[in-house]
Amino acid sequence: MDRIAFPKRLRLDAVAFLKGVLICILTAAYALVVFTTVVAIVVLPFGNVADIVAPPDWLLPRLGRYDLLDAFLIIVFGPTLGVSLIAAAFALLTTQRVYRWLRTGVNDLVNEHQDDAFALVTKVHSHLASATPPQALLPTIAITIAQTLKLPYVAIETHDTDAFPESAFGIAPPGAVIQHLPLRYQESTIGELHVAARRVGEPFSPSDLKVLGDLAQQVGITLYAAQMTVDLQRSRTRLVTAREEERRRIRRDLHDGLGPTLANFAMRLEQARDSLPPGAEESAALLAVLTAEAQSTIHDVRRLVYQLRPPDLDEYGLVSALREYLHRVSPKGTTITLAAPEATPILPAAVEVAAYRIVQEAVNNAVKHARASTITVKLAFPQAPVQPSSLWVEISDNGVGLAAGHPAGIGLHSMQERAEELGGTFMIQSGEESGTLVAAQLPIAGKEDFDPYD
Amino acid sequence: MRRLSRTTALKIAAGIALVSGVYALITSIPPLWLGAEAINQTGDMPPYFVFVLELILAPIEIIGAFGAWRNQGWGVVLLLLTAAVSTVSAAPGILFAPTPPVQLSAAVSVLLGVVVIVLCLWRDDKR
Numbered sequence: 001m002d003r004i005a006f007p008k009r010l011r012l013d014a015v016a017f018l019k020g021v022l023i024c025i026l027t028a029a030y031a032l033v034v035f036t037t038v039v040a041i042v043v044l045p046f047g048n049v050a051d052i053v054a055p056p057d058w059l060l061p062r063l064g065r066y067d068l069l070d071a072f073l074i075i076v077f078g079p080t081l082g083v084s085l086i087a088a089a090f091a092l093l094t095t096q097r098v099y100r101w102l103r104t105g106v107n108d109l110v111n112e113h114q115d116d117a118f119a120l121v122t123k124v125h126s127h128l129a130s131a132t133p134p135q136a137l138l139p140t141i142a143i144t145i146a147q148t149l150k151l152p153y154v155a156i157e158t159h160d161t162d163a164f165p166e167s168a169f170g171i172a173p174p175g176a177v178i179q180h181l182p183l184r185y186q187e188s189t190i191g192e193l194h195v196a197a198r199r200v201g202e203p204f205s206p207s208d209l210k211v212l213g214d215l216a217q218q219v220g221i222t223l224y225a226a227q228m229t230v231d232l233q234r235s236r237t238r239l240v241t242a243r244e245e246e247r248r249r250i251r252r253d254l255h256d257g258l259g260p261t262l263a264n265f266a267m268r269l270e271q272a273r274d275s276l277p278p279g280a281e282e283s284a285a286l287l288a289v290l291t292a293e294a295q296s297t298i299h300d301v302r303r304l305v306y307q308l309r310p311p312d313l314d315e316y317g318l319v320s321a322l323r324e325y326l327h328r329v330s331p332k333g334t335t336i337t338l339a340a341p342e343a344t345p346i347l348p349a350a351v352e353v354a355a356y357r358i359v360q361e362a363v364n365n366a367v368k369h370a371r372a373s374t375i376t377v378k379l380a381f382p383q384a385p386v387q388p389s390s391l392w393v394e395i396s397d398n399g400v401g402l403a404a405g406h407p408a409g410i411g412l413h414s415m416q417e418r419a420e421e422l423g424g425t426f427m428i429q430s431g432e433e434s435g436t437l438v439a440a441q442l443p444i445a446g447k448e449d450f451d452p453y454d
Numbered sequence: 455m456r457r458l459s460r461t462t463a464l465k466i467a468a469g470i471a472l473v474s475g476v477y478a479l480i481t482s483i484p485p486l487w488l489g490a491e492a493i494n495q496t497g498d499m500p501p502y503f504v505f506v507l508e509l510i511l512a513p514i515e516i517i518g519a520f521g522a523w524r525n526q527g528w529g530v531v532l533l534l535l536t537a538a539v540s541t542v543s544a545a546p547g548i549l550f551a552p553t554p555p556v557q558l559s560a561a562v563s564v565l566l567g568v569v570v571i572v573l574c575l576w577r578d579d580k581r
Contacts (some may be wrong), residue, residue, distance in 0.1 A: 022534065022535070025538050026538050026571065028536060028542075029538040029539075029542045031539055032542055032545060033541055033542065033545045033564060033567075033568070036546060036548060036549065037545070037548065037564070040548045040549050041550065043549070044549075049549050049550065053549060067502075067503050068503065068542075068543060068546070070552060071546035072546065074550075075546060075549060081466040101575070102575065104577075105574075105575030105576075105577065106534075108577060109527060109530055109573075109574075109575065110527070132479070207577065275552065285558065317542045428467070
């Protein structure tokens with residue numbers, strides 16, 4: 001559960017304390033003034049006040065210190081018992097109601113949203129705009145609503161719990177009223193907003209409910225847009241994964257089926273040419289042409305196989321393919337190390353290709369542009385071996401880093417795109433003197449849906 | 455009938471507070487020259503502490519009126535505090551003021567304080 005940072009909490013506590021002090025001062029003032037007024041109304045028509053409202057004997061030695069306090073002591077204890085009782089009864093009966101009114105008024109005054117629901121919605125929207133990843137949306141909404149409306153508890157529940165698990169902020173005071181507001185987009189309900197009243201015995205006012213209703217509408221629209229974004233990302237990931245799986249299948253068919261068949265065909269042509277009787281020059285020439293064409297086709301198929309997907313991936317697996325690649329490209333004077341777990345799970349083709357290409361690009365940059373003497377490539381599976389949900393790829397070097405403000409080239413964009421199209425993340429840290437760190441997190445969840453050939 | 459809006463209510467409260475603050479400032483300074491002894495012995499004036507309190511509260515009330523006029527929360531809080539204190543300090547005057555005009559003045563002060571508080575906490579229904 002999210003918590004407010006300490007200084008903010010302190011500020012909220014100070015505001016709550018000052019609010020309480022203000023309510024107490026106003027209530028006490030009301031009680032004193034109403035008591036005095038009732039005494040005055042009862043006493044004034046009967047002549048000289050000094051004769052009717054006189055301090056009792058026990059009070060006299062205590063008077064004379066503070067004028068205002070003296071006056072109120074005389075007003076409270078001076079009148080006859082009947083007058084005091086009438087005034088006290090009137091004050092007691094009305095003070096509670098006035099206290100409630102004052103409390104609501106002061107709360108509204110401190111909770112500035114009461115004046116302008118539109119301004120509040122705008123404020124919440126500006127917070128939402130800064131929450132870039134869709135997954136960060138619900139916590140941001142909950143925190144923003146709680147802090148803006150000074151509510152102790154806000155929770156948001158959606159129907160798409162995979163993408164948007166329930167998010168709650170704060171704790172509802174025991175016994176406090178909890179209001180449930182549907183989050184809608186057009187005719188469909190896409191979630192629910194739960195908010196707790198500020199304190200026990202103080203239900204939401206009509207204006208509070210109006211503001212919350214307006215907010216729920218806006219949140220519903222925003223949530224719907226976020227769900228669309230997540231769905232779009234899922235579709236994109238599915239497409240990329242399916243594409244890579246298909247490429248793997250085609251490559252396998254070409255490599256294991258068509259390739260050997262063509263090679264066999266070329267070999268038999270050569271055998272046929274060798275077995276021709278002397279004098280059949282024309283047939284020999286024709287068979288020579290056919291053999292050359294078959295060889296050419298074999299080369300085309302091999303080129304196609306290489307272009308579809310790095311062949312080492314299928315032959316050795318990701319880790320060995322990378323080791324082989326790093327060994328191949330390692331220039332003299334540069335140490336390239338690969339740190340990877342011994343056993344790796346079966347990965348979707350798309351993840352393998354993305355990881356391979358990212359490492360290729362980053363190592364190529366480090367060797368060519370950064371002039372690094374040490375390059376380290378790390379592969380890791382967070383949460384392994386139970387259920388690895390992503391592959392972590394990290395490439396660091398000790399070479400010349402990127403200068404501040406250096407524009408990202410095609411290579412960097414390509415690495416970022418490869419990570420993001422799988423729903424992953426990509427980051428690069430670089431300083432002119434501190435080398436470069438490239439890291440990508442590639443989700444591997446959902447592999448089973450798109451890997452029917454393994 | 456059209457209900458008073460909060461903005462208008464605050465402007466009215468600020469106006470009342472400004473007039474009452476300026477009036478309190480003007481009327482509280484001259485008696486202070488007489489000194490506490492003289493004021494308390496004349497018998498037809500409010501006690502010395504009332505003038506001192508008015509002199510302290512009046513500038514705060516004027517500043518609060520400025521804030522409330524501009525719809526600022528701090529201005530409203532200042533108005534509420536000054537109205538509460540001035541109401542409490544004026545209330546005993548209704549009973550114990552030496553002359554009927556001073557008694558009436560105390561009652562008016564209490565009434566104005568209550569009006570200012572009510573207007574400062576006025577709520578808009580159509581939100």
